[in-house]
Amino acid sequence: MSATKEEFWRWHEYRRTMPNIKPAGKDLITAGVDVGSVGSKAAVMVNGHAYSWGIIRTGSNSPESAKKALDFALKDTGLALGDLKYIVGTGYGRVNVPMANKAITEIACHAKGANYIWGSSVRTVLDVGGQDIKAIKIDETGRVVSFLMNDKCAAGTGRGMEVFADLLQIPVEEIGAMSLKVESEPEPVSCTCVAFAKTEAIGLLRKGWSKEKVLAAYTRAMAVRMANLINRVGLEPALVVTGGQSKNVGIVSRIETILGVKCLPAPNWREGGLDPMVAGAFGAALLAKALYEKAQPVR
């Protein structure tokens, strides 16, 4: 699904099945459904290994988005809802996941999911989702040690980036790369408020700034906010970025520059890699497995 002229905010909705896994009758199949404010993600796991996942845009109706995302993840796998032994719902809309056996906060799920994607060396997770930004400290098992989140403010979030994409008429998935096409990094803008960007960005363009320079100044300011949040929670390597903005190279590379550390690289989702945008759903599916096993009588 490519960006059309009118819909610069639109990003890839896609699904994936891992070809090397063939679920059989005795396997423990669980799912995690992460209903975010902008994207709904569902992941299906077989014995704790990622088997399939799907990402769609969240609609106005959370239960429906949850169902659609899970159906999308199950599509063409031969599995049905009834094959799922345990389902955990998470995300902003987690109380609205009708098929879930349990709801767990997205903080715990992203922690677990980051541990799954990158392994036990991860200690700090920056989760940048559709409407909030969280810095989470975790232990080697993927359990939350502490976390901080921003006040509800769109600057730097996925939703904020969508507004920017429409404003500057640049496909949202290209914003990050474009923001890096500047000869020298401009000063960050002093005001990151997305509502005011509508007038301020236009003012900068009128002053003769290129779109790339405007994007660089805003992206820098947003990266500063995220780096501050990470510093407040206490940066401990390895650092990883999850959520939709993990795909924004302009944000991630600037955070690395500001903090002076490299993030563990994100697997390439276009080539079948575990998508950090799905980290919350992976974590939820893993927690689902643990909860199911805990509920079984001891043999």
Add this chain to the structure above:
Amino acid sequence: MITIGMDLGTQKVKAVALKDGAVVGRGQSFAGFDPAQAAEHAVNDALNVAGLKLSDINHFTATGSAMDLAPHTNSTVSMMGADAKAGVFLIPQARTIIDVGAEEARAVKCDERGLMMEFVVNERCAAGAGAFIEAMARALEVNLEDMGPLSLQAERASPINASCVIFGESDVVSLIHRQESKPEIARAVFDAMADRVTSMVHRLGITPEVVLIGGVAKDPGFVASLNRKLGLMVQIPVYPDYVGALGAALTAAARAKGAFK
């Protein structure tokens, strides 16, 4: 002694002509992309009302976020300083002055002489300023000036937790989908904004009397919500949007007399 005060705000530029301690003319113009030009218009309007000429003016003082662009300027004064001076001039018991403009909000603590003691600002976050109401009125498809009266018809408060304009828009849309009535949604918008302003004022501490100024003070919906959240009745001068410009004009008069250097 005739002076002019100009307040170059983010949305509108206001001018006040002051003659021997009395306001003799007011004028305002949209700032647009050329605040200097807007200031000329506002000053001309104020002069016309007063029946004065540019050459009659002893001193021009500018304030507001674009004060550096003001024409004719002899001096400038901070927005907080102007708010304090004019607030106490108009309402002598004023000790806390809340100024809510189009894009900024601030609260100023002042003494009985109208000198600023302390202040807090909500800098360039649209959620605590007039821009919030404008964006929500657009989402609701209601005229901006109808928002206040509409909100006063609400029978109850409906919960939105919008502290960001971008998310507020989607909150309003989902309330519309839930068939919530327009008065209730309008009330929710003012309540959310008053919450944000109240928490800003609490950082400063409240010393009565509390005076509300700025363009948003003309909105009865916001005033009602703010009174409820603060648990008191704010006082509002007759021309709340001209208070900053009046503060600049008063400062100009004091400086022209040589009381300040």
